[in-house]
Amino acid sequence: MKNNLLRQSELSMKAFSEPELVRYFTELSYRVFGVSSGFYPLGSCTMKYNPAINEKVASLAGFTGIHPLQDIKKTQGSLRLMYELISSLCALTGMKDGTLAPCAGAQGEYTGLKIIRKARPERKVILVPDSAHGTNPASASVNGFKVVQVNSDLNGLVDLNDLKSKLNSDVAGLMLTNPNTLGLYEFNIEKISDLVHKNGALMYYDGANFNALIGQVKVSENGFDILHLNLHKTFSTPHGGGGPGSGPVLVVEDLVKYLPYRIIKKVTKNNKETYSVTTDKNSIGRISMFYGNFLVAVKAYAYILSMGLDGFKLVSETAVLNARYLQRKLSEKFFMPYKSPCMHEFVLSLDDLKEKTSVTALDFAKSLIDYKMYAPTIYFPLIVKEALMIEPTETENLDTLNNFCDLMFDLLDKSFTNSKELKEAPTLSDVGRIDEVKAVKEPILSVYDEGEKI
Numbered sequence: 001m002k003n004n005l006l007r008q009s010e011l012s013m014k015a016f017s018e019p020e021l022v023r024y025f026t027e028l029s030y031r032v033f034g035v036s037s038g039f040y041p042l043g044s045c046t047m048k049y050n051p052a053i054n055e056k057v058a059s060l061a062g063f064t065g066i067h068p069l070q071d072i073k074k075t076q077g078s079l080r081l082m083y084e085l086i087s088s089l090c091a092l093t094g095m096k097d098g099t100l101a102p103c104a105g106a107q108g109e110y111t112g113l114k115i116i117r118k119a120r121p122e123r124k125v126i127l128v129p130d131s132a133h134g135t136n137p138a139s140a141s142v143n144g145f146k147v148v149q150v151n152s153d154l155n156g157l158v159d160l161n162d163l164k165s166k167l168n169s170d171v172a173g174l175m176l177t178n179p180n181t182l183g184l185y186e187f188n189i190e191k192i193s194d195l196v197h198k199n200g201a202l203m204y205y206d207g208a209n210f211n212a213l214i215g216q217v218k219v220s221e222n223g224f225d226i227l228h229l230n231l232h233k234t235f236s237t238p239h240g241g242g243g244p245g246s247g248p249v250l251v252v253e254d255l256v257k258y259l260p261y262r263i264i265k266k267v268t269k270n271n272k273e274t275y276s277v278t279t280d281k282n283s284i285g286r287i288s289m290f291y292g293n294f295l296v297a298v299k300a301y302a303y304i305l306s307m308g309l310d311g312f313k314l315v316s317e318t319a320v321l322n323a324r325y326l327q328r329k330l331s332e333k334f335f336m337p338y339k340s341p342c343m344h345e346f347v348l349s350l351d352d353l354k355e356k357t358s359v360t361a362l363d364f365a366k367s368l369i370d371y372k373m374y375a376p377t378i379y380f381p382l383i384v385k386e387a388l389m390i391e392p393t394e395t396e397n398l399d400t401l402n403n404f405c406d407l408m409f410d411l412l413d414k415s416f417t418n419s420k421e422l423k424e425a426p427t428l429s430d431v432g433r434i435d436e437v438k439a440v441k442e443p444i445l446s447v448y449d450e451g452e453k454i
């Protein structure tokens, strides 16, 4: 190395004792709100409890000490874990094989659409319902597809006539979330799949939030050909500020040959199982490392083993029961734009309240923070005005759900009697409400502003 690149003096860093550091990080942790601090009903995000055993298993030296370029003979245990995780996910969805390469749900969509591109090279259009997660049209666009929107009907489900009118020989696939982002099950799913397949197109399942169907429905039987799951939602691995993601893609038999770079195979010889990696010549190529965020896969597999494949039936039943309980109770005083019983989440609208009191969904979200509850997702899906999207998950108990309802009712009363409190919230958190207009008009996109350190 060149001499002028070498450090000339010691780094001047203050030394801290272990207790000082522990206190420092503990204090920081108090300032962060997570699933471990309180109720976190963030719709479309499935903020379920992340079992501590997952972390323990993922910190075992055999997993953390592994190197990507290590001889495959020395990594048989890790390959087996990945193989068995993919097999479990296939068992839960009815798919044939898959990949752990995508490091987020959106990257899973990107991968899945690349496969559709390769399987239907002549076709240029992807259909996406108007209630879809924003990543769906984005993933289709970055893959070079034209996105055509399919409208929802008055019940919040795919409008079959609109779908029929948009199907033609240019359509490569339909991306569908089921239950959709309104928390409603597409009862016409088989009819929809039939229409799409008869048109020669493929069915893509956005399975980011698989919590309502897991253990109940094999989505292959609904007619889906390809899907992604979010291990960091349904399979209890931390997300948001808490950890990296994983969005495995699974496919039906016909599409296996397109899976990205390196597929894990099991070979049984003389009663001995070994694991190898291969790539088909039709593969879409490399997406990222074939093992993805490996330690996330370890945590998800620990969760699957601790639940048992049969245990997921109870997960989905409880997740749906909790959501329906909240939906029913809150509907006593809040407006539900879609009234049918929800699946794992539901959406209410504060549009009417805003008219009467000027209190908005944002004010409600910010106020909940002062009462040590995280806010629901707001202003999504786009088809509901002043939307609050609530997903309690299966890991919350009745007391928590009741406390949340009581708080929501209190805030509703306060909207009429003391709206100022809601408008100014949060006042008890470390960070108050930012000036969003100023943030948009004068964004500071770097920590260095015109050469000055801020």
Ligand SMILES: *Cc1c(COP(=O)(O)O)cnc(C)c1O
Pocket (backbone or CB within 6 Å): 044, 045, 104, 105, 106, 107, 133, 135, 177, 206, 208, 209, 230, 245, 247
């Ligand atoms: C979260 C989510 C995604 C995207 O997943 P990321 O890991 O955030 O990229 C896609 N679709 C739906 C329905 C989601 O809820």
